[in-house]
Structure formats: C-alpha cells, structure tokens
Amino acid sequence: MNSKIWLSSPHMGGNELHYIREAIEMNWITAQGHCLDYFEKDLASFLNKKYFVAALNSGTAALHLALIELGVKAGDEVICQTMTFSASANPIAYCGATPVFIDSEKDTWNLCPIALEEAIQDRIAQGIKPKAIIAVHLYGMPYKVTEIHAVAKKYDIPVVEDAAEGLGSTYKGVNCGTFGDFGVLSFNGNKIITTSGGGALVCQTKAAKDKAVFLSTQARDDAPHYQHSQIGYNYRMSNIAAGIGRGQMEVLADRVQQRRANNSFYRQLFQDIAGVTVFVEPSADFFSNHWLSCITLDEKICGKTAEQLRLHLLEDQIESRPLWKPMHLQPVFEGSAYYGGQVAEDLFKTGLCLPSGSNLEEDELHRIATAIRSFFA
Ligand SMILES: *Cc1c(COP(=O)(O)O)cnc(C)c1O
Numbered sequence: 001m002n003s004k005i006w007l008s009s010p011h012m013g014g015n016e017l018h019y020i021r022e023a024i025e026m027n028w029i030t031a032q033g034h035c036l037d038y039f040e041k042d043l044a045s046f047l048n049k050k051y052f053v054a055a056l057n058s059g060t061a062a063l064h065l066a067l068i069e070l071g072v073k074a075g076d077e078v079i080c081q082t083m084t085f086s087a088s089a090n091p092i093a094y095c096g097a098t099p100v101f102i103d104s105e106k107d108t109w110n111l112c113p114i115a116l117e118e119a120i121q122d123r124i125a126q127g128i129k130p131k132a133i134i135a136v137h138l139y140g141m142p143y144k145v146t147e148i149h150a151v152a153k154k155y156d157i158p159v160v161e162d163a164a165e166g167l168g169s170t171y172k173g174v175n176c177g178t179f180g181d182f183g184v185l186s187f188n189g190n191k192i193i194t195t196s197g198g199g200a201l202v203c204q205t206k207a208a209k210d211k212a213v214f215l216s217t218q219a220r221d222d223a224p225h226y227q228h229s230q231i232g233y234n235y236r237m238s239n240i241a242a243g244i245g246r247g248q249m250e251v252l253a254d255r256v257q258q259r260r261a262n263n264s265f266y267r268q269l270f271q272d273i274a275g276v277t278v279f280v281e282p283s284a285d286f287f288s289n290h291w292l293s294c295i296t297l298d299e300k301i302c303g304k305t306a307e308q309l310r311l312h313l314l315e316d317q318i319e320s321r322p323l324w325k326p327m328h329l330q331p332v333f334e335g336s337a338y339y340g341g342q343v344a345e346d347l348f349k350t351g352l353c354l355p356s357g358s359n360l361e362e363d364e365l366h367r368i369a370t371a372i373r374s375f376f377a
Contacts, residue, residue: 059186103340275302
C-alpha cells in the first residue's frame with residue numbers, strides 16, 4: 001500500500017539539533033536562555049527590526065495576551081472573522097468577552113470590510129462599542145489590509161492581526177504580522193515553520209513586549225519572594241523549542257518558495273479541469289505564502305463535490321480537508337451575533353485544502369496529480 005501523503009507536516013531544516021544541543025549543554029532548558037533571545041531577534045529581523053517579538057508556547061496564548069493587553073474584559077464584545085480556525089475566537093471566551101462574527105469577502109476569503117463596518121455601526125447603535133477586531137490571513141492569504149485598517153481607524157478600534165498562517169506573506173510589500181496593534185504568529189506542527197508547538201506576539205513597543213513576557217511567566221513582581229499583583233499565565237516558550245525555531249528561521253524563505261511552488265503545481269493541474277478554481281492572490285498587492293493550497297468546486301460545472309474528491313483522495317492515502325467551518329455555525333458559538341451573507345458558508349460547502357507540505361516529493365506530487373485526474377476523467 002502507498003504511504004500516507006499528509007496535508008502539511010513538519011519539515012526540519014537541518015540545524016535544529018545543533019541549537020537544541022547547545023541549549024542542553026548550557027543547561028538552559030526552560031523558559032530562559034539565549035535560544036529565546038536569538039529566535040526573537042531572528043523573527044524581528046525577518047519581519048522588520050522596529051518591532052518587538054515575544055516568543056510564547058502557542059499562537060493561541062499570543063492571541064489571549066493580545067486581548068489582555070488591549071484591556072478586553074468580561075462583558076466586552078470582540079469582532080472576529082467567522083471563517084477561521086477556532087483558536088482565533090477561543091481567547092475571546094477566555095477573557096469572558098463575547099464574539100461578534102463577520103463574513104468573508106470573495107477575493108481573499110478574509111474579513112469583509114463592508115460587513116465589518118455594518119457590524120461596528122450596529123453594535124455602537126446598541127450601546128456596545130467592540131473592544132477589538134481579530135483579522136486573519138487565512139491559508140496565508142493577506143486580508144484587505146488597507147480597507148480593514150481604514151474601518152478600524154475610523155471607529156478607533158484596535159486590530160489583533162492573526163498571522164498564524166501568514167508568516168512570509170506580504171501585503172503591498174510589507175510583512176504580514178506587522179499591521180495590527182498586535183500581530184500573532186504560530187509555530188504549531190502544521191504551520192509553515194514549527195517549534196513543535198509555539199507562537200509569538202509581535203508588539204509595536206518594547207513596553208508591550210515586556211508586558212507579554214511578564215504575563216507569560218506568571219506575572220512575578222520584582223521581589224525576592226513570589227509576589228503577584230496581577231493574574232499571570234504560564235505561556236512562555238521554552239529555550240529548547242526556541243532552538244528548533246532558530247533552525248527553522250534559516251529555511252523560512254525556502255519554505256515559502258516550496259509552498260508557493262505547490263500552488264503553481266495545482267494551478268497547472270487544474271488549468272483544464274472546468275469547474276475547479278484554485279485559490280490565488282486577487283492582485284499584485286497580495287503575496288501569499290500559500291501555507292495551504294485550496295480549491296473550490298462548482299458542482300454544476302464539474303459534476304462533483306469537494307467531499308467526493310476528499311474521499312477519492314483518501315482511498316489512495318492522500319489527506320485533504322474541508323475549509324475551516326465558520327465560527328457562527330459552530331455549536332460552541334451558537335447564538336453569537338453575525339453580520340454578513342453566505343460567502344463563508346458557501347466556501348465551506350464547496351472548498352477543499354489539498355496536500356501542501358514544503359516536503360512533498362516529486363513522486364508524491366505525481367501520485368496526487370494522477371488521483372485528481374482520474375477523479376475528474
Ligand atoms: C494555528 C492557528 C492559531 C493558533 O495557533 P497555535 O499555535 O496552534 O495555538 C490561531 N489562528 C489561526 C488562524 C491558526 O491557523
């Protein structure tokens with residue numbers, strides 16, 4: 001039987017073990033050490049040296065700390081893109097706040113600026129001004145930064161930029177992760193680079209970074225004993241994980257190139273299959289890392305559904321996956337406020353994520369192409 005082809009699996013660069021060994025030899029094993037310092041510096045120099053990066057143990061933790069730093073409290077409302085992974089929205093609940101979900105637009109599948117403004121106006125009319133906006137670069141595709149930030153600015157609402165899937169993507173030549181009041185990165189095992197598990201908060205000021213580090217290491221006040229005047233969290237990245245991160249940063253540019261090459265491969269493959277559209281950048285302003293390559297199927301034209309294709313690929317041990325199920329359709333967020341139409345719902349019904357790992361081999365790509373061609377033949 002053929003070996004399994006995964007959607008997106010970890011891809012080591014080669015020097016990770018060297019940095020881990022160094023950390024172990026120096027006995028810096030936990031949440032302190034030079035790998036952390038270097039990894040944070042590597043990230044800042046990749047993004048733009050004027051930002052301050054705090055390495056944390058997950059992207060979810062970074063989102064949570066962003067909301068805390070923005071003062072989100074119980075009873076507040078926070079706006080969030082409905083089409084996303086649940087980790088974008090869960091930290092709203094951690095704060096005791098209430099999510100307000102917004103539909104996607106068709107070009108980038110991300111926050112629709114029109115529905116966003118409608119929502120803000122309606123919430124304000126109801127007497128509750130949203131405390132923050134969580135905007136996501138889904139599958140690595142930058143959201144409409146100019147339009148979204150213009151709305152946020154007009155109503156003076158801070159933006160948490162969920163760039164968990166968007167490291168290496170750019171909008172008008174500027175790195176994703178640097179547009180928001182806070183930027184969030186993830187180094188989970190399936191992301192474009194991994195630290196086994198991890199994340200980072202991109203901050204505009206050193207004070208904001210210091211606060212994130214303080215909160216992520218149990219909020220210990222400056223005293224010889226354990227003194228606390230705030231609720232703390234155990235959210236700091238370990239020095240070992242940061243060692244993996246240092247190795248991964250050396251190959252990030254390659255990883256972006258490899259994932260983008262997968263996208264070209266799919267574009268070519270589907271060129272003459274009517275009714276299938278590969279998800280690509282709407283204009284030259286957008287540069288996606290193509291973390292995952294996705295397609296949508298028009299059943300009326302191609303006569304097949306995304307689910308049929310998924311099952312067909314699975315028969316040949318090829319993993320694919322439906323797009324993110326919108327948050328306003330999730331049982332856990334039932335009854336939440338929602339603004340927009342059917343865009344996210346339709347994408348969920350017709351879309352599929354295809355194998356997109358940067359470590360896909362030539363023969364695996366060939367197997368994928370053969371399975372897809374036989375399905376549509
Ligand atoms: C992966 C992901 C996160 C969470 O990151 P973790 O490191 O897994 O906690 C948040 N938002 C999006 C859109 C993600 O894909």
